[in-house]
Amino acid sequence: MGLRPQIVLVLLLTASSALAQSSGRITGTVLTAETGRPFHDADIVVVELELLASSDDDGNFEFDNIPPGRYHVAAHFGYVLADQPAVVTVSAGEDASVTFHLRLITDHHEVTVTASQLHQASLESFQTVDALSAHDLAENLAVSIGETLDQRVGTGIAKRSFGPGAARPIVRGQDGSRVVILEDGIRTGTISASSGDHAEMLNPVQAERLEIVKGPATLLYSGHSTGATVNALTRHNDHHHYPQEGFRGRLTGSAGTTNSLGGAGGEFEAGTGNWLVWGVGTAVRAGNYTAAGQGEILNSGSVVRSGGVGAGWFGENVYFLVDGKVDENEFGVPFVEEFHSHGHGEEDHEEEGEHEGEDAEEGEDHEDEEEHDHEEELEKVSIRSSRETLRATFGMRHLGSALEGFAIKFARTYYQHDEIEHFEDGGQAVGTNFQNTQTTYRGEFQQGGSGLLKGQFGFWGINRDFLAAGEEALSPPIEQNGFALFALEELEFERFKVNFGGRLETQRYNPAFAEREGHANDEHEEDEHHEEGEEHHEEEEEHHAPDAVDRAFTGASVAVGFQADTWQGGSILANVSRNYRAPSLEELYNFGPHAGTLSFEVGNPLLDAETSTGLEFSIRHGQGRVHGEFSVFRYSFDNFVFPVFTGEFVDGLGELEFEQRAARFTGGEAIVHSSLGGDLSLDLGLDWVDARATESDEALPRIPPLRGKIGLDWRRGGLRIAPQLILARDQDHTFALETRTPGYAVVNLKASYTVTRQHLFHQFSVNVFNVGDRLYRNHSSFIKDFAPEIGRGVRVSYMLRFF
Numbered sequence: 001m002g003l004r005p006q007i008v009l010v011l012l013l014t015a016s017s018a019l020a021q022s023s024g025r026i027t028g029t030v031l032t033a034e035t036g037r038p039f040h041d042a043d044i045v046v047v048e049l050e051l052l053a054s055s056d057d058d059g060n061f062e063f064d065n066i067p068p069g070r071y072h073v074a075a076h077f078g079y080v081l082a083d084q085p086a087v088v089t090v091s092a093g094e095d096a097s098v099t100f101h102l103r104l105i106t107d108h109h110e111v112t113v114t115a116s117q118l119h120q121a122s123l124e125s126f127q128t129v130d131a132l133s134a135h136d137l138a139e140n141l142a143v144s145i146g147e148t149l150d151q152r153v154g155t156g157i158a159k160r161s162f163g164p165g166a167a168r169p170i171v172r173g174q175d176g177s178r179v180v181i182l183e184d185g186i187r188t189g190t191i192s193a194s195s196g197d198h199a200e201m202l203n204p205v206q207a208e209r210l211e212i213v214k215g216p217a218t219l220l221y222s223g224h225s226t227g228a229t230v231n232a233l234t235r236h237n238d239h240h241h242y243p244q245e246g247f248r249g250r251l252t253g254s255a256g257t258t259n260s261l262g263g264a265g266g267e268f269e270a271g272t273g274n275w276l277v278w279g280v281g282t283a284v285r286a287g288n289y290t291a292a293g294q295g296e297i298l299n300s301g302s303v304v305r306s307g308g309v310g311a312g313w314f315g316e317n318v319y320f321l322v323d324g325k326v327d328e329n330e331f332g333v334p335f336v337e338e339f340h341s342h343g344h345g346e347e348d349h350e351e352e353g354e355h356e357g358e359d360a361e362e363g364e365d366h367e368d369e370e371e372h373d374h375e376e377e378l379e380k381v382s383i384r385s386s387r388e389t390l391r392a393t394f395g396m397r398h399l400g401s402a403l404e405g406f407a408i409k410f411a412r413t414y415y416q417h418d419e420i421e422h423f424e425d426g427g428q429a430v431g432t433n434f435q436n437t438q439t440t441y442r443g444e445f446q447q448g449g450s451g452l453l454k455g456q457f458g459f460w461g462i463n464r465d466f467l468a469a470g471e472e473a474l475s476p477p478i479e480q481n482g483f484a485l486f487a488l489e490e491l492e493f494e495r496f497k498v499n500f501g502g503r504l505e506t507q508r509y510n511p512a513f514a515e516r517e518g519h520a521n522d523e524h525e526e527d528e529h530h531e532e533g534e535e536h537h538e539e540e541e542e543h544h545a546p547d548a549v550d551r552a553f554t555g556a557s558v559a560v561g562f563q564a565d566t567w568q569g570g571s572i573l574a575n576v577s578r579n580y581r582a583p584s585l586e587e588l589y590n591f592g593p594h595a596g597t598l599s600f601e602v603g604n605p606l607l608d609a610e611t612s613t614g615l616e617f618s619i620r621h622g623q624g625r626v627h628g629e630f631s632v633f634r635y636s637f638d639n640f641v642f643p644v645f646t647g648e649f650v651d652g653l654g655e656l657e658f659e660q661r662a663a664r665f666t667g668g669e670a671i672v673h674s675s676l677g678g679d680l681s682l683d684l685g686l687d688w689v690d691a692r693a694t695e696s697d698e699a700l701p702r703i704p705p706l707r708g709k710i711g712l713d714w715r716r717g718g719l720r721i722a723p724q725l726i727l728a729r730d731q732d733h734t735f736a737l738e739t740r741t742p743g744y745a746v747v748n749l750k751a752s753y754t755v756t757r758q759h760l761f762h763q764f765s766v767n768v769f770n771v772g773d774r775l776y777r778n779h780s781s782f783i784k785d786f787a788p789e790i791g792r793g794v795r796v797s798y799m800l801r802f803f
Helices: 005-022 134-139 216-220 336-362 366-376 522-528 534-542 585-589
Strands: 024-032 043-046 051-054 060-066 069-077 086-090 095-104 128-133 157-160 168-171 179-183 209-214 228-233 246-256 261-272 275-286 302-314 318-333 378-397 403-423 428-447 453-470 478-492 496-511 551-567 570-581 591-594 599-602 610-623 626-650 653-677 680-693 707-716 719-728 744-756 760-769 793-802
Touching: 024 043, 024 069, 024 086, 043 060, 051 060, 069 095, 086 095, 128 134, 134 209, 134 246, 134 744, 134 760, 134 793, 168 179, 168 209, 168 228, 209 216, 216 228, 216 478, 216 496, 216 551, 246 275, 478 585, 496 585, 599 626
Parallel strands: 024 095, 179 228, 599 653
Antiparallel strands: 024 060, 043 051, 043 069, 069 086, 128 209, 157 168, 209 228, 246 261, 246 793, 261 275, 275 302, 302 318, 318 378, 378 403, 403 428, 428 453, 453 478, 478 496, 496 551, 551 570, 570 610, 591 599, 610 626, 626 653, 653 680, 680 707, 707 719, 719 744, 744 760, 760 793
């Protein structure tokens, strides 16, 4: 006979009472430092337990059923307003209370980082982190992520560019697939890593937070991001996996001189019960920019548009989200006509003219003559791209004492771009079309936060179909499949922590066909008009495309870190890593003329996997009048893959082969934020990197120079004024055929004013850049000899958040 209902009820009440007596609560209030009034909708996190809550209309919050122990509790609003994290001790059956006063963040080391999927204060993290909030992104609104992250001296972040629209971040001198760009932890599905004239579609103005992470946490997303992982986090996916009642959103607007910048954006979310729906839309336009002393840089304008909607359901232990987004981008490729003329050279044009005359007299090869005349009419080239993304996330939490939660994400992305040739007669033609269809999934188990060991482990996979057609279809259609297992764990003791992780990854490339047509060089084309014979066959063999064979790569990456508290507010950190990188599709299979890099690219389908050993040592301090971090690093590469000009010319372009050599990257970074008393503080930054082929000691191409920063930061209430001097040494450590870049000094001035109310946040910003209208060039630009950096200008922006 079963238990009577009354007995069951008594047992349940007794168990609940026992649980309540063995646990405690954390309660508190969030206030505005400026007015002392309650702050609504702030985010509060219990770091060790990964618990999240929002403040109500009265600024109050609470966490129930907290096991006895010592916890870090942090509060922030959009990573723009924050207070110092509090340490609370919870006792059984008792409440621990804390009050936060939110103020404008003056030092990003105060906020928590999320790239490792763990909320940690930056100074306690094993990762070297540079983070930008929505506040920072609104101040630095630009048409590309490379332009947004430019001049962040002291972080090792520079930009690779082929004009503003195609700018992409370089980190610690590393580029391409060694810098992985993510959106909410999922790869963006573009082909920006493959070439300097390709753009990344990520729109930074939509992000709630942008994190650039170097260190062990990169293994969660890739085994080959030795440079960094750049992760753009949106509000809906940034650990907000719980019901949120009410209506909230953000509106932004901006305008600027020197490039006729104009942009606007908005987003909203509405929550009722367990449901949350949201929408977002942005548009940014920039015209041709003006460089000091050089005038207008033609064909340098860009237009970026994006929009999306989503919905989520959040239960007590289960949640799911679905969203879709469309991004569109069109930008000019400056000076492509100069690239064409420099690539062929005067001698080549004379020879072509002679051959045309001979052909006309003989009445032969009329089709080639028409193509040449048509090519002469080329006025400019632009790139028009689009990305359609559909994502879904399913998660569970509170799975037990060993596992806190599990989440799996799916993303389906269709990306394409057309390289459009514009002619003087007003006509247009698509020179090359690229299509990239990508399906990605990522599952992650989050371990419980109690005990010495915490962390996460999971799996990742990708299926990619790549197709190129037209003049610069450098590879056959390729199917790429990848799978990985990863883990990142942390052991925490009283005075030190140990971090260790690994990633086992496999990549497979399957070309649609192996045999491809060969290309003969200009010398061979000239001979073809006069003679046939053995020399003809030798030249043809020399430039015959290698077979596009199937390749498979499997390897492991590992990392170990150690962090110790060495003095009050200070710590030291050491990381050791061993990374494995499969060659990229472009490095293996490209073969043909590529005007974007002024080269005839020759990939090598037989490349070996690239391996590297990384060492990093950091000193951090985050208490008192001085906050800062100093890091030195060294990466030693075996089979480092990079493009090398052979000295040969094919189709009038310099032949560029992907080779492998031993290489080393050595450098350092330093950031110091020091209070000078009162409302004034001093900001200093320094970064440098030296990258060379180990055996020849030859410098590698497009490595940023030594840079320094001296800035002042004055704040009173909501007003901030921050002048800044950026210094760069001349870069004379150059690769073959690479030109020296002079050093420069540029003055910038930023000012902002914020107004915080219980349900509103206003931000007004003014950014005066290149105050002295200095002529300077970016060494990492493919077109630096033709296009200097932007001249003096002013950018204004406004952001309104309602909640």
